[in-house]
Amino acid sequence: MTVFSAATPRSPRTRTRAHLIPVVLGGVFAASAIALVACLLWPTWSTGGANAPDKLPVSVGGTLFNVPTSAVRMKIQRHTGPQERIDVDFLYPSLEPPDVPRHVTADTVDAAMQPIDRIFLSVAAHHDALSPEQRTATIYPRYLDQATVIPEDGLTMRMFRVDTPYGNEDLYSGTSPTLTARCTRDAVTPGMCLSERRVDGADLTFRFPRSWLLQWRDVAEAMDRLTVQLRGPRS
Template sequence: MAITDIQAAAHPKQRRPRRKKRPRGLLWLPIAIFTAGVIGAVFWVTYLLWPRWPAADMALDAPALPVTVNGVTFNIPPAAIRNKVQRKPGRQERVDLVFLWPSLTPPDPAGKTGPSAMPGTIDRVFLTVAAYGNSLPPLERFNTIYQRYLASSIETTPAGLTLRPFQDGSPYQGEDILYNDRNPARFMVRCTRDARGGATGQCLLERRIEEVDITVRFPRPWLSDWTAVGDGVDRLIAQLAGSRR
């Protein structure tokens, strides 16, 4: 009898250890995850690059659109919205508008404009409607921030507004604050000065409605009739905001 046969007879229960088989499912799991990721990426890129029909442009003579900015709803004529991408109803971060002055109507879609009834060459007033963010109300900003940078000189314009220039070297260098001394909250603007090259100075008038700031921009020469400007701006905002004004 061979030696191996004798050893096998002496130890009948001994067997060679068997290798443990790895579950086949674990081998396929990483491959399946990788394949799914590749397929998903292909579908996403295909979706982004797939040609689409452009959305139909909003007609400029369409009825006013209900646009909500920071929870406040405004009714805005499409022709008054300056940026094409903003000509849609619903929620928006901000809206940039333009109206003819002094009619307070949107510009003619055909581009026709009438003569301006105000001094200066510009017959349009520009508005930006946006969430106020962290900015202070206009009068509080005047009392707490602007005061730090104002020069000591104080003048009175022929139209009766108080004029205070900003100091040279300040963040507002080259600008002036003009306001109704009896009621600054009623009318207060920050204006650039006319440039030597002939560029007309521009003024910013701000109004706050609930959670929204409305910034109005117009030429500085209009301040010769600032009462009409203030009344017109309030009338225009009331027209946009409805019963809130």
């Protein structure tokens, strides 16, 4: 007796689909695994973002500074480790780091001419160059006008001679607290002052408006506090 099978033979197309199912499932599993690994390994930190650290340990000239992240003015400098130079600014008189950087555009340039409310600071490796104290004691006197100046409120001002590299500047000095500042004179733009100090392997250069010298003791104390604030407690 002849027995006929009731099963219908599968077409070549059906067999091809059946073979593709394991391949597709394998691809899906592989893609899922890659996505999971990428999520686990993707960095969760960012410079200047919501998850950025409050302070960055930065070494300048072999000297360690703890710098508030939001105070760093240049994005490229917002990282830990050794750096040749770092530029920061702080609100004055609170000495708090600014919440957001100030950007100036063609549309906001007029508004940008408002009084400056920040003290600017650059920290750079000095590589054994002449110290600020030596420059004040040996270089500046060569270019100063010899006219006698009477201190006002404990602050002495001496003019640089016109025919010198500092011809449009004046030198201010005071004690209790100590302050030495070289300031440009008011012109089209308000005068600015520069005050330097050396901390181990780095030179700190503070910049602030000349008009602040009306309260020069407050400015000198602010620079002292900022120096301690960035260096941290020392044993």
